[in-house]
Amino acid sequence: MNPIRLGLIGTGLAVEHLHWPALRQMTDRFVVTAFADRSAEQGRRFAALSGLDPARGTTDHRELLARDDIDAVLVSVPIPVLYGIARDALAAGKHLLCEKPTGTDEEQARAFLDLEREFPGRVVLVGENYFYRDDIRHARALLDDGAIGKLHLMAYRRAGQMVPREGRFNSTPWRQRPQYRGGVHLDAGVHDIAQIRMLCGEVARVHGVVQWANSTIDSPSDLALNLTFASGAIGNYTACYSEVPVPAEPNDMRLYGTEGVLVLSGPQEERRVTLTRADGTTRTDVFRGIDNGYFAELCDFADAVRLGEPVVGTIAQSVANMRIVLAALDSADRAAVVALEVSGEGGVPLWRPRGADGLFEGLPGRHQISEE
Numbered sequence: 001m002n003p004i005r006l007g008l009i010g011t012g013l014a015v016e017h018l019h020w021p022a023l024r025q026m027t028d029r030f031v032v033t034a035f036a037d038r039s040a041e042q043g044r045r046f047a048a049l050s051g052l053d054p055a056r057g058t059t060d061h062r063e064l065l066a067r068d069d070i071d072a073v074l075v076s077v078p079i080p081v082l083y084g085i086a087r088d089a090l091a092a093g094k095h096l097l098c099e100k101p102t103g104t105d106e107e108q109a110r111a112f113l114d115l116e117r118e119f120p121g122r123v124v125l126v127g128e129n130y131f132y133r134d135d136i137r138h139a140r141a142l143l144d145d146g147a148i149g150k151l152h153l154m155a156y157r158r159a160g161q162m163v164p165r166e167g168r169f170n171s172t173p174w175r176q177r178p179q180y181r182g183g184v185h186l187d188a189g190v191h192d193i194a195q196i197r198m199l200c201g202e203v204a205r206v207h208g209v210v211q212w213a214n215s216t217i218d219s220p221s222d223l224a225l226n227l228t229f230a231s232g233a234i235g236n237y238t239a240c241y242s243e244v245p246v247p248a249e250p251n252d253m254r255l256y257g258t259e260g261v262l263v264l265s266g267p268q269e270e271r272r273v274t275l276t277r278a279d280g281t282t283r284t285d286v287f288r289g290i291d292n293g294y295f296a297e298l299c300d301f302a303d304a305v306r307l308g309e310p311v312v313g314t315i316a317q318s319v320a321n322m323r324i325v326l327a328a329l330d331s332a333d334r335a336a337v338v339a340l341e342v343s344g345e346g347g348v349p350l351w352r353p354r355g356a357d358g359l360f361e362g363l364p365g366r367h368q369i370s371e372e
């Protein structure tokens with residue numbers, strides 16, 4: 001099969017650090033034929049780092065979309081402009097991989113959902129790399145196999161310092177003065193919610209409270225969220241984007257079941273999933289060198305474009321993640337518990353490499369198991 005001819009719209013930090021490192025290893029599936037960035041300087045920077053011909057770059061995404069040597073586009077622009085460009089891409093007849101979230105608020109989320117009906121012939125994948133992350137998919141497979149019995153409690157915490165640092169995501173002015181609801185909790189928080197939905201299923205009710213305690217961002221820095229899942233399990237998610245340094249914290253997710261406990265922990269370089277069974281024995285799976293799911297996400301998109309396979313990262317799945325963040329903010333505004341309409345999607349499907357028996361074939365990184 002010929003590689004998909006891909007155009008990149010937006011070539012900033014996410015493309016530079018997350019998508020390009022995966023794409024350059026996938027020349028059997030993708031060839032980047034053109035790129036567009038509103039900033040000519042960023043376009044030149046991307047051409048230099050990728051080795052692509054600068055003549056393939058433009059500052060106008062419409063010029064890129066008018067090319068007939070592009071089958072699909074990756075849209076990776078600031079959140080307030082995602083929807084308009086996503087729509088332009090579909091209207092130009094391109095398949096679309098669009099970064100998360102599905103817009104700035106509930107109104108744009110609905111507009112995103114409408115795109116599925118309006119452009120039925122195109123593949124659309126909304127980026128959610130946590131759906132494709134090896135450690136999370138492994139944890140999900142264990143849960144599906146009944147490894148901890150029935151889940152009754154989830155505890156998940158993410159606390160760390162967040163101040164602008166050159167070359168890091170929080171250096172972008174559009175994140176410091178967000179023109180989208182919830183700021184960092186919509187931008188980064190949707191990934192944690194994706195993990196929660198992958199492992200605990202759909203959320204029925206939330207009660208959220210927020211604090212504004214970081215003067216470098218114009219959004220709440222802290223969110224404490226109690227959740228009731230459709231299964232009846234309960235959980236708590238705490239996110240703290242602190243202005244001052246915080247001591248090293250485990251930042252892990254713990255899932256307590258009737259027959260065991262599952263813990264997801266560790267930084268990107270070494271993700272760990274530890275199962276502690278009721279008899280005290282443990283199994284630890286260690287994942288080193290995984291890319292947090294970007295390679296697998298691109299595999300899913302390629303299979304959909306070339307073979308007509310359904311994708312896991314649908315618009316509806318991304319909207320379901322976003323709506324939990326929005327419900328948390330509504331709950332904080334109203335000082336009340338907010339009920340969610342449990343989506344008819346039936347949870348997040350578990351992605352596996354196409355044609356593979358296991359979960360990790362053909363993906364980057366190493367996987368090691370130890371039993372005690």
Ligand SMILES: NC(=O)c1ccc[n+]([C@@H]2O[C@H](COP(=O)([O-])OP(=O)(O)OC[C@H]3O[C@@H](n4cnc5c(N)ncnc54)[C@H](O)[C@@H]3O)[C@@H](O)[C@H]2O)c1
Binds near residue numbers: 015059082128172
């Ligand atoms: N999946 C993930 O892990 C992840 C991580 C970071 C960012 N993201 C998402 O990726 C997107 C981009 O984030 P980023 O950190 O790369 O931001 P960024 O600011 O570093 O890059 C965005 C780029 O888009 C360009 N741009 C802005 N408007 C444009 C337009 N109209 N046409 C063409 N180019 C335009 C900017 O010049 C900039 O170079 C966001 O939607 C964000 O939510 C996802």
